[in-house]
Amino acid sequence: MAQSESDRRKGWAEAAKRGPQRCFRECVSACTNCCTTHVSPCPASRNDWRGKRSSTPPELKVCPTPQARVPDCGVDSNTSRCANAANYCLVLFLFVSILPGCSLLPRRAAVPPSLTSKAVVIQSPGLRYWPNINLELLFKVAADSNDRERRALAMSGAQFLSFPAARFLVISGGGDDGAFGAGLLVGWTKRGDRPAFKVVTGVSAGALIAPFAFLGPAYDEVLHDVAVSIGPNDVFHPRNLLNALLSDAFADDAPLAAMIDRYVTSNVVAAVAEEYRKGRVLLISTTDLDSRQPVVWNMGAIAASDSPGALKLFKQVMLASASIPGIFSPVMIDVTVDGKPFQEMHVDGGVMTQAFLFPPHFIKGILSKGISNRPQRILYVIRNGRVAPTWQSVARRSTSVGHRAIDALIDAQGINDLYRLEVIARDEGEDFNVAYIGDEFDFPRHKMFDSAYLHQLFMYSYRLASEGSPWRQSLPSEVTPAGSDDPSLP
Numbered sequence: 001m002a003q004s005e006s007d008r009r010k011g012w013a014e015a016a017k018r019g020p021q022r023c024f025r026e027c028v029s030a031c032t033n034c035c036t037t038h039v040s041p042c043p044a045s046r047n048d049w050r051g052k053r054s055s056t057p058p059e060l061k062v063c064p065t066p067q068a069r070v071p072d073c074g075v076d077s078n079t080s081r082c083a084n085a086a087n088y089c090l091v092l093f094l095f096v097s098i099l100p101g102c103s104l105l106p107r108r109a110a111v112p113p114s115l116t117s118k119a120v121v122i123q124s125p126g127l128r129y130w131p132n133i134n135l136e137l138l139f140k141v142a143a144d145s146n147d148r149e150r151r152a153l154a155m156s157g158a159q160f161l162s163f164p165a166a167r168f169l170v171i172s173g174g175g176d177d178g179a180f181g182a183g184l185l186v187g188w189t190k191r192g193d194r195p196a197f198k199v200v201t202g203v204s205a206g207a208l209i210a211p212f213a214f215l216g217p218a219y220d221e222v223l224h225d226v227a228v229s230i231g232p233n234d235v236f237h238p239r240n241l242l243n244a245l246l247s248d249a250f251a252d253d254a255p256l257a258a259m260i261d262r263y264v265t266s267n268v269v270a271a272v273a274e275e276y277r278k279g280r281v282l283l284i285s286t287t288d289l290d291s292r293q294p295v296v297w298n299m300g301a302i303a304a305s306d307s308p309g310a311l312k313l314f315k316q317v318m319l320a321s322a323s324i325p326g327i328f329s330p331v332m333i334d335v336t337v338d339g340k341p342f343q344e345m346h347v348d349g350g351v352m353t354q355a356f357l358f359p360p361h362f363i364k365g366i367l368s369k370g371i372s373n374r375p376q377r378i379l380y381v382i383r384n385g386r387v388a389p390t391w392q393s394v395a396r397r398s399t400s401v402g403h404r405a406i407d408a409l410i411d412a413q414g415i416n417d418l419y420r421l422e423v424i425a426r427d428e429g430e431d432f433n434v435a436y437i438g439d440e441f442d443f444p445r446h447k448m449f450d451s452a453y454l455h456q457l458f459m460y461s462y463r464l465a466s467e468g469s470p471w472r473q474s475l476p477s478e479v480t481p482a483g484s485d486d487p488s489l490p
Contacts, residue, residue, distance in 0.1 A: 105248055107332060108343035110290040119335040119342060122309040128297045131359055138358075139366060141281065141298060145198075146372045149279025165376035166198040168430075169213060170421065172355035172414060173204030173348070174384025176449045180437055181209050181382040182227035183458035187465030189217040197380075201283045201356055203349040205384055207321035211264065211299065214282045215271050222263055227458045232449045234259060236328065253319070253328040260315050269303045269314050276300025285349035285356055286320040289330060294352035320346035354414035355381060357421060363428040379425050380471070383436035387415055387476060415475075422475055435461075435470040 111119045117134050121127055129137035146163065153160050171181050188194040194217065202210025208226070212219040236251040244250040272282060282299040297317045302310050313333070320331035325347040333344045357379065366372060389411065394404045418434060425432040443456040464470040 107345070108334070108341060111335060111337060111342045111344060113291060115337045116288070116291045116293065118337050119344065120337070121333060121335050122302075122305065122307040122313055123336070124302075124305045124307050126298070127301050127305065127313075128295055130293050131296055131356075132293055135359065135362075135365075138296075138362070139369060139371065142366050143369075143371045145279050145281050147279075148277055152278040163372055163374045165378065166374050167195050167378045168199045168357055168380065169197040169201070170355050170357050170379070170381045171200070171202045171206030171209050171213060172381070172383050172385070172417070173206055173350040174354075174414075175205055176445075176454060177384040177437065177457065178205030178209055179227040179454040179457040180461045181206065181213075181384045182223040183461035184382060184435055184465045184470055185209070185213050186220045186223055186458075187462035187467075187470075189220055190462070190466040197280070199281045199283065199357070201285070202321070203285045203354060203356065204322050204324075206355070206382070207284045207318050207349065208260070210282060210284060211268065211272060211318070214275065214280070215268070219268075224458070226259070226263065228451070228455045230259070230449060230454070231451050232447065235449055247329070249327060249329040251327050253323060256322065256328070257315075257319055260318055264311075264315050264318065266311055269311050272300055272314075273303035276304045283356075284317055284321050285353065286317060286331075286346040287325075287349055287351040289325070289345045289347055294349065294356075295346070296356070317346075321349045323347050325351060350410070350414075353417055354410070355383070355417045355421060358424070358428075360424050360427070363430070377428070377430040379421070379430045379432050381418060381421055381432075381434040383414065383418055383434060385411065385414060386437045386439075387418070388439055418475055431473075433471040433473060434475060435464070435472070437461075 117130050117137075126137070126140070129135075129141065131138065149163065150160055174180070185194070196216060197214070200210050200214040202208070202213075209223065212222050233255060235256050236253050237255060238251050239247060239249070276282070280300065284297050284299055286295050286297065287293075288295050299314060299317065302314050302317070307313075316331050316333060320333070323329065323331055323346075328347075330345045330347045333346055335342050335344055363377070389408075392404065394400050418436075422432050422434070437457070437460075441457065441460050443453060443460075445453040461470065
């Protein structure tokens with residue numbers, strides 16, 4: 001006698017108790033055997049299959065004896081029955097896979113919310129600040145920076161009369177479009193008028209560029225090598241579905257960590273520390289997922305801390321700022337509060353902001369506190385991406401729709417960050433300059449970290465900076481969709 005629906009589901013539940021892998025294997029085997037015997041091809045493998053009881057899916061040839069059953073299969077060969085079986089197997093597999101995963105990746109206790117801003121890393125306070133929680137720490141960063149600059153000028157033998165003009169560089173996130181920022185900086189060196197910056201900030205891909213931009217033209221070769229010679233395997237290794245579900249990310253970022261290890265040496269960190277002592281500031285932003293707060297790290301202070309853990313923390317912050325949540329594993333950073341150990345979970349700084357400098361009215365605030373007064377402040381913003389939306393015909397498929405929507409959300413956030421920076425700069429009396437990928441660049445990208453695309457993008461921005469000026473003094477008031485830069489994708 002045929003099994004009832006409830007009997008079949010009990011059987012699958014019993015399989016679940018024997019472990020997620022075995023459950024998945026048994027469920028899929030049952031459904032696949034049944035479906036492929038009586039329906040060709042198996043509907044569980046077709047994108048256009050919806051499992052509707054009211055109709056047979058198009059392009060499927062149903063067996064002449066649709067009510068026949070395979071021995072021990074327990075699933076009707078009727079298409080809708082197979083649909084229900086596959087759906088149930090998938091949901092059950094995900095459920096039993098995710099639950100064990102929760103216990104496979106242990107971590108220390110997260111910092112309680114009331115203690116967030118009191119957590120200390122590598123036993124050295126003052127290495128970071130929380131812009132949404134405590135701005136007084138940022139005022140202290142500014143005051144200490146000016147004190148160091150004043151001392152450095154005095155030690156050089158120059159008579160200190162007033163601070164020179166301050167130039168700020170902001171490098172945004174942008175994934176593999178970071179090749180744009182790298183090429184622009186190298187081309188700016190070629191042009192011959194690239195300045196030293198008082199403050200450099202970076203987020204995500206910009207965080208990987210920022211230390212080398214901060215150190216100046218001596219590190220242009222690193223920017224060139226990283227931008228034009230990497231491919232997907234130099235950044236991540238995809239995990240299989242089971243490993244991804246049992247882990248905290250769908251890809252292994254060990255290649256990216258290895259690349260940071262290769263280029264961010266003790267000599268690089270020592271050079272950052274030396275510039276920090278001259279009063280210059282390097283800032284990188286991450287996102288603390290536990291508190292849902294942006295965290296800004298004073299990388300020069302980390303480099304100059306003389307702590308045994310400084311080099312490791314420097315690399316951790318760079319990796320965390322570029323760790324796209326869900327794709328790359330979060331970076332777990334050990335902290336203490338009054339000697340008690342905790343652990344913070346940090347991911348891509350772009351979760352909170354794609355580009356940052358100072359909060360509104362900050363410059364007016366430091367002036368009111370008598371911290372500094374400079375004759376001129378000039379802001380340069382590198383947007384590793386476009387400003388105009390890119391047109392693309394989207395396939396009617398869940399992955400395509402979701403991917404396109406997330407891209408739109410990230411782009412909108414990034415562009416809003418640019419407008420915010422422009423408004424603040426105008427309000428604070430700063431000169432504003434912005435560079436971004438223009439519509440004239442239309443080289444196709446066939447995959448993420450496509451080597452040919454990276455090379456062409458690097459050379460495009462290199463020519464912009466070396467042969468002319470990539471800078472615009474304002475963002476466009478209106479933008480229209482540009483043609484697709486990725487015609488190979490639906």
